[in-house]
Amino acid sequence: MPELHFTKGHGTGNDFVLFADPDGEVNLSPVQLAAIADRHFGVGGDGVIRAVRSANLEAGAAVLDEDDAAEWFMDYHNADGSPAEMCGNGIRVYARFLIENGLVELDGGGTLAIGTRGGVRDVQRNASGFQVDLGRWSLSGGEPLVRAKNLQVARPGLGIEVGNPHVVVALSTDEELDSADLTFIPVLEPEAPNGANVEFVVPADPLVKDGIGRIRMRVHERGSGETLSCGTGAAAAALATRYWAGDGAPNQWRVEVPGGTLGVRMWAAEDGEHVSLSGPADLVFEGDLTI
Structure with missing residues (x-):
């Protein structure tokens, strides 16, 4: 083998x-x-x-x-x-x-x-x-209702495309975010044709500090389940929060995920607005596996 x-x-x-x-x-x-x-x-x-x-x-x-x-x-x-x-x-x-x-x-x-x-x-x-x-991002996928285990009522989501599909849901408190059981797949109504990553977000208080927006996020990744972090999900969550915050919201964001902190930045390019993601990347061990 x-x-x-x-x-x-x-x-x-x-x-x-x-x-x-x-x-x-x-x-x-x-x-x-x-x-x-x-x-x-x-x-x-x-x-x-x-x-x-x-x-x-x-x-x-x-x-x-x-x-x-x-x-x-x-x-x-x-x-x-x-x-x-x-x-x-x-x-x-x-x-x-x-x-x-x-x-x-x-x-x-x-x-x-x-x-x-x-x-x-x-x-x-x-x-x-x-x-x-x-690259360029876009609002896509509409505003489906999202149901998640241990959240008492369905919440509206915002569909965002960042090279892959996302639906972002705003929650009001850290306690609500912590209570969601993301070992179960969130249910979208209507369903996303090709599935979607689903992010649950809570804004920091204050939302903006030193010109940088701050949010906390958990995610259920399509095909993988809940993960400690999702890079494109962090970008989608920051984009959605800026969209909800309206005029004057910053273009730089700090996103806290269970596994650490990621940076998100939006800027104007010739072909439209781009979004970038920054953070660490670590290699931890090597091995050999028999297939």
Whole structure:
């Protein structure tokens, strides 16, 4: 049986199993990917990331058409083996994995273009670790009602697209946020056609301090369950809170998640408003796994 050399990494507790397959020769099934991510019988993680050159993957053709500098593709799958468009924490950990394994170089002022199913994303180093430009965002998915276990009534959500689909729900207190049982999948009415990550958010008091917005968040990730952090979810939560706060709300946000703190920033670009995510990326151990 083939052996797979892997690395375990995480970004604010959102953890991943990574392995290098530059030539695209290791094609694991959803069942095998889910077995690797299993926390009891496998390595354990919120997702599995394969490092493959864009030229050696069918999905990489569109990436190279968009930006021929995107040599590497982040082939990301959720813990249940299903593919995902993007992962904000995962792409920072992926960048560190590529650097530490000598596959790319990224100096302090450089930019690394990485291909994803959601398009090309640019990564840079910063003081907290890495920053990724998540690109343009949009309001999408309407305002579905969201039901979650231990929340007494359904709450309105706000659909936001950040390369992958999110629904953000505002709660009033920390106690309410802590009471939600996210081991159960939140129910959306109407359902999202392709599912969605669901974020529950509580604003800090005061909401803005020193020009930076502050929120606390928990998340149920599509295909993975509750995770300690979700990078694109943090961006979606900050965007939703700014939208609700109205004119004068800041473009910089500090998002507290169970696994740590993430930074979110919005700015105007030629093709529309972009949103970026910054935070740490850590590699914690390596090993060999028989598939």
